[in-house]
Amino acid sequence: MFTLSKKNHLPLYIQLKEWIAERVDTGEWKPGMQLPSERVLCDDLNISRITVRQAISELVTEGRLYRVHGRGTFVSDQKIQQGLNRLTGFTQDIKARGQEPSARVLDLQLTDAPTAVIHALKLKANTPAIRLQRLRLADGEPLAVETAWLNDKLCHPLLDLDLENHSLYQLLSEKFNIQPAYAEQRLQAVACPAPTARLLKIRKASPVLQIYRTTFAPNERPFEYVESFYRGDKYIFYVSLNHG
Amino acid sequence: MFTLSKKNHLPLYIQLKEWIAERVDTGEWKPGMQLPSERVLCDDLNISRITVRQAISELVTEGRLYRVHGRGTFVSDQKIQQGLNRLTGFTQDIKARGQEPSARVLDLQLTDAPTAVIHALKLKANTPAIRLQRLRLADGEPLAVETAWLNDKLCHPLLDLDLENHSLYQLLSEKFNIQPAYAEQRLQAVACPAPTARLLKIRKASPVLQIYRTTFAPNERPFEYVESFYRGDKYIFYVSLNHG
DNA sequence: GTGGTCATGTGGTCAGAACCAGTGCTGGCT
DNA sequence: AGCCAGCACTGGTTCTGACCACATGACCAC
Structure with a gap:
């Protein structure tokens, strides 16, 4: 599906995070869609679960994904994202x-x-x-x-x-x-x-x-x-x- | 210093997080003060570093602590803290x-x-x-x-x-x-x-x-x-x- | 003194493994 | 048919252990 480059000095979890974010931004992964499970991502990308979780966790904190215990991880509804709270004059x-x-x-x-x-x-x-x-x-x-x-x-x-x-x-x-x-x-x-x-x-x-x-x-x-x-x-x- | 109870069904990192938050809230740990290093906390509390990091990371996300690579973890200046914008009833x-x-x-x-x-x-x-x-x-x-x-x-x-x-x-x-x-x-x-x-x-x-x-x-x-x-x-x- | 090197302590990243805790389907029992 | 136990998934927590990157101060050579 995609390869993480170790040569690239960027941490793996950052690379994965940006890869996921891009899918979401381009609409390839639509709101409500379920992501591959953490363990599947580990196997496919040949990285450890701790790395996958760190990438996903940051996206959850940013409100772009959400997790449901026992069911999976999903793409957030973009409308809900905070266009508010921006500092403007x-x-x-x-x-x-x-x-x-x-x-x-x-x-x-x-x-x-x-x-x-x-x-x-x-x-x-x-x-x-x-x-x-x-x-x-x-x-x-x-x-x-x-x-x-x-x-x-x-x-x-x-x-x-x-x-x-x-x-x-x-x-x-x-x-x-x-x-x-x-x-x-x-x-x-x-x-x-x-x-x-x-x-x-x-x-x-x-x-x-x-x-x-x-x-x-x-x-x-x-x-x-x-x-x-x-x-x-x-x-x-x-x-x-x-x-x- | 304090004991984490395994009997208590609360996750260890939550217990640690609340313990740290209390120190900060009561003023026992003042803004700018350096926390014990992650490894010291591991040894003292007899828990793994990943648990300590999870507790601290959440407090960092909340703006109550901040980390400086190579130097340590510190208590945030409370005024900057966004205890604001929290969703509460x-x-x-x-x-x-x-x-x-x-x-x-x-x-x-x-x-x-x-x-x-x-x-x-x-x-x-x-x-x-x-x-x-x-x-x-x-x-x-x-x-x-x-x-x-x-x-x-x-x-x-x-x-x-x-x-x-x-x-x-x-x-x-x-x-x-x-x-x-x-x-x-x-x-x-x-x-x-x-x-x-x-x-x-x-x-x-x-x-x-x-x-x-x-x-x-x-x-x-x-x-x-x-x-x-x-x-x-x-x-x-x-x-x-x-x-x- | 000035400047570089290095040891040490800090947080940052990552692997592999194990077990817990929810969810939902399935098959067997009533 | 309907109920429920069990199983196979999901994410949630925690461990041991390792190495990397950055900060700092001590030390040494100039």
Whole structure:
């Protein structure tokens, strides 16, 4: 069926894993289909069961396969796979929803960071930070007010850039080589404060989704802390959860 | 240091995993601390290395430990940990927040399923389903109203069980061997409907977090659809996002 | 001091074997 | 016909043992 090359320095289980993944991706093995049993794979490929199990286990962890004790191993339904939980900025998020994102800059300055920001970005006390407040629109309608705090040391020249027509993440990536790798968010339903309500063109105290986000670079350093208010009537947050 | 009991039917690697997890949770082993090497653990506990590796590997996958080739295994920085995005029921969720969960059953019956439920659970039209509505409390205070729809075929005898004092997921697991594997959620900030507000003891139209969840079993069949209203002033939802 | 070598300790990969624990079919008994 | 025990499969757990790849520090030669 296929040969694993020992010469190739790649571990056998990785080679097997990629081989299986390819069958699944190309649709040669369709969702619900049963894989050859672990012992059959051992014999056919002339490798030990521990190797086969390691390859399959990783694919199970990734959600591409699932096992049923006593019955066998099967290809997962691809629809279920998590297209959710992806870290994107407002721009990408809204585009993914089929709408046209835009922005109006309300404030952009270097100023003293409040303690919540100091803590989130792991700054020293009394350090200034960049405060960027924008009204975010989807298809021209106000959807959210977003206040981002950025580490000044990492991206000072940001103050001169055009943040109405470009994605912040895109600029950070192109100009400063900062890519978001990971983010933690807190979501809460609150009554909209009056000033924010005026910007969003909703009645004050309307329900809004308040989102706090801390974004980390690949080296696990936080570079951004954002507080947003999303109109409750216009924005739905999607998330997927997996069994521990 | 500690003894693994063979009598206990739990697999050795699970016992070891829980033992390590406890050290980490209680803070006996602090973030950054190096664990005893795999071979040392083998000798001390008189088990094979493959067992030790399986226990550690799962904790690594969960983000509680990390390994460095050639140096050792270490306790992760807890803040980075994604104890987030774990699929749990209300009971586990509230316990994890350090509060005491409880429930009051408002409704439990077999009835016609609305189309949203038919669709989410992939039922045939005009199929009845189990409707379970509960007021959920944390430390005795109303926190959420939860309406769960369950596939009748999978868990009919549920109608006779004690759902005030037991976790639904625990019962599903013990009685019907149904384990949640994956869930998709939608979250939205809305104004609380009057009847729900009375149950939650808040003013009507207060902001609440409305959460829809579809829960899937390991075989990717949906078995539960839940609509919940969480008090906006008492509940914060945590989520982590990863770079695609 | 600087730079290379090597011993040692770490995790990473893999073989072969054994037994346990669910699932589902089959054949024999009632 | 219907039930149930047994068997042949599946994945789940665990062992012994081996070698590879990487990190580190001690040692030696320059």
